[in-house]
Amino acid sequence: MTVEPTVIEHPSPNHGPRPVGAPIDILLLHYTDMTRAEDALDRMCDPAAQVSAHYLVGEDGRVWRMVAEDRRAWHAGVSWWDGDSDINSRSIGIEISNPGHSHGYRPFPDVQMSALESLCRGILARHPIPANRVLGHSDVSPGRKIDPGHLFDWHWLASRGIGLWPTDPAPATLQPEDIAAALGTIGYRIGGAEMADPAAQSALWAFRRHWCPQSLKHPLDRHVGGVLKAVSAAIKKTRKNRCTLGG
Numbered sequence: 001m002t003v004e005p006t007v008i009e010h011p012s013p014n015h016g017p018r019p020v021g022a023p024i025d026i027l028l029l030h031y032t033d034m035t036r037a038e039d040a041l042d043r044m045c046d047p048a049a050q051v052s053a054h055y056l057v058g059e060d061g062r063v064w065r066m067v068a069e070d071r072r073a074w075h076a077g078v079s080w081w082d083g084d085s086d087i088n089s090r091s092i093g094i095e096i097s098n099p100g101h102s103h104g105y106r107p108f109p110d111v112q113m114s115a116l117e118s119l120c121r122g123i124l125a126r127h128p129i130p131a132n133r134v135l136g137h138s139d140v141s142p143g144r145k146i147d148p149g150h151l152f153d154w155h156w157l158a159s160r161g162i163g164l165w166p167t168d169p170a171p172a173t174l175q176p177e178d179i180a181a182a183l184g185t186i187g188y189r190i191g192g193a194e195m196a197d198p199a200a201q202s203a204l205w206a207f208r209r210h211w212c213p214q215s216l217k218h219p220l221d222r223h224v225g226g227v228l229k230a231v232s233a234a235i236k237k238t239r240k241n242r243c244t245l246g247g
């Protein structure tokens with residue numbers, strides 16, 4: 001049992017109401033792409049910037065709350081997931097301090113990951129967010145965003161019960177149409193696109209960044225195929241269960 005981190009209140013004016021009755025069922029993780037957490041905090045509290053998130057986690061494990069969870073923070077921008085384009089309305093957004101690809105991307109320190117873990121644990125206890133909807137900005141905005149990036153340890157987070165990670169997937173050779181179908185099942189915006197389509201290629205890169213980060217430098221292989229198949233199968237199963245439970 002993890003104790004929730006001490007939260008430093010640092011209110012931002014950048015938020016609005018959530019639509020009445022909208023579920024909060026996505027947890028969206030970002031990196032700040034700024035050298036210092038304090039600079040990110042300033043920016044997300046500047047009315048002119050028009051951006052925010054609910055929380056910021058510093059590299060030293062400090063956690064700031066900028067927007068109350070029942071309010072709609074402004075972090076996702078143009079985005080889409082599993083049929084929805086208004087991700088801000090149904091998500092909690094966490095910015096994780098990291099210089100990012102703009103200022104020297106580096107691993108996320110253990111103390112920061114531990115603080116993030118306990119923050120996420122509390123959020124998941126308060127909202128019905130399924131494992132397959134714990135996502136990165138790059139998942140909902142492929143081709144436009146790459147955060148939190150390939151150094152973010154989704155596997156470790158999932159080992160702590162946060163997010164979806166397939167166990168020992170068997171390698172698989174997938175045809176382009178199978179890849180497109182699997183990406184669509186997972187929630188990426190594919191439409192009827194073939195894999196040659198730039199949007200489909202962006203979705204595949206986003207998938208690999210999240211679930212096969214070690215594969216990014218290599219050609220698409222049977223390992224990636226196997227993980228893709230396993231993640232889409234796990235999500236199919238989750239949806240089926242949800243339908244059964246929900247009637």
Ligand SMILES: [Zn+2]
Nearest residue numbers: 030031137147
């Ligand atoms: Zn982001």
